[in-house]
Amino acid sequence: MHKRKLLSLTLFLLAGTAAYALNDPVKDSTVNDSTVKKVNGFLKKITLGGVFQARYTLSLNRDVDVNGTHQPGEKEVVRNSFSLKRARLQVKAQVSDRFLAAVLVNLADFSSDPKGKVLENAYVSYRWNDAVNFMVGQFRPSFGLEDLYPVDIIKSMDFSNQYYSFGSNGWQSFQVGVSMFGAFNKTGTVPVKYALSVVNGNNRNQISDDDNGKLGTARLEFGDMSKLSVGLNGGFGAVKQQNVYAFGVDVSGVIPLAPKWDLEIQSEFKQGNNHKYYYSLPDSLRADPVSKYQMHGVYVLPNFRYKINYHKLTSIEFSMRYEYFNEDFKHTGNSRRTYIPMISLAFLKDYGGRVQLGMQIDNYDKDITGTKTHNSNLMIVQVQCRL
Known part of the structure; x- marks a missing residue:
């Protein structure tokens, strides 16, 4: 029982440390607010038709x-x-304000x-x-x-x-x-x-x-x-x-x-x-x-x-x-x-x-x-x- 409590406490501390690191820009420079903004700005929308x-x-x-x-x-x-x-099924991804990717298939x-x-369109436009x-x-x-x-x-x-x-x-x-x-x-x-x-x-x-x-x-x-x-x-x-x-x-x-x-x-x-x-x-x-x-x-x-x-x-x-x-x-x-x-x-x-x-x-x-x-x-x- 003692070992189980010790293991649970250890896992709890590790999870808390990881959560703090992910939310603290000083601790983890690879994941910060500016990165999140860039990702959100880059991956705009995907449309189906x-x-x-x-x-x-x-x-x-x-x-x-x-x-x-x-x-x-x-x-x-x-x-x-x-x-x-x-x-036909078409997928378009507006990757950014300049890049667009599209795929069109004809399942018939x-x-x-x-x-x-089958594959009809498959291109990237800039x-x-x-x-x-x-x-x-x-x-x-x-x-x-x-x-x-x-x-x-x-x-x-x-x-x-x-x-x-x-x-x-x-x-x-x-x-x-x-x-x-x-x-x-x-x-x-x-x-x-x-x-x-x-x-x-x-x-x-x-x-x-x-x-x-x-x-x-x-x-x-x-x-x-x-x-x-x-x-x-x-x-x-x-x-x-x-x-x-x-x-x-x-x-x-x-x-x-x-x-x-x-x-x-x-x-x-x-x-x-x-x-x-x-x-x-x-x-x-x-x-x-x-x-x-x-x-x-x-x-x-x-x-x-x-x-x-x-x-x-x-x-x-x-x-x-x-x-x-x-x-x-x-x-x-x-x-x-x-x-x-x-x-x-x-x-x-x-x-x-x-x-x-x-x-x-x-x-x-x-x-x-x-x-x-x-x-x-x-x-x-x-x-x-x-x-």
Whole structure:
């Protein structure tokens, strides 16, 4: 019993001494008021966000499935299906007034082979001032309108065909590299924004680059997207020791039609080398160098918005995107024309909730049997919730 009392007293004295040392700046110079203030000032806040998108797709062609693939002779073609399009989770940490770290994952990618998928954004940005900012990691380099906002607030069912094609070639979508961006004359008559990026160009979630070449892009934007803006995009680089390029121009703006009616217009044109397609061909089928394999495309997207503000319903929108795209227009390219009429109901702020009903109508110059390069008509109902 005596030993137990002695042990308890010893532990009590040690705990008291440690507590006193931690609260006395003279005793412990490593933990003091100034240190606590620095820690509190450095670790500011962490925010969570995300988006959920689920859809029902119905193919109106008997021999075309819900993915737009032509399947002749099959006993049962899957022509209707529920699917999970996106289940994104984003974490942002405002480390200080200058440093920001962000991670974005799409958990819906686990429904198929997740290799090269799932992780979308993973970067650190540093803000010097309005005109000079830096970003390093995996992000979307600014090379057009569709790089400036997430897919859950676009005015159509999904990004354009040209976005995904230029993305697979390393100019858009999620890439690994470094970027410098900023804005000038923000309160002036013509605001100016710019972005310069250098990326690997072999898409996201790669251990390293697959060659020594890099892709460099630049974007200049004049004006205000809420009124009228014009963007100029240019890129140059090297892929497997061959030079490649891309360029584009885009226009966007909002035209007030009435107190509750707005017309939002977006349009983009892009052209560049399709080196992804070039290197997918067998050597015997490559008729020219990569510089002769070029893609180009244009789309126009008008969106009529009626601001209703009835309970949680904020707006009703009607859009119709028309797009022309050719992945190899200097050879035997197969032009693709896509029409996407859509009506959507928007709830809460910034599309916090959304119900979309639309059609995706694809018309090719030449149908290729048994592939996705085939005329199709898909009806899509999509439900969205943003966190």
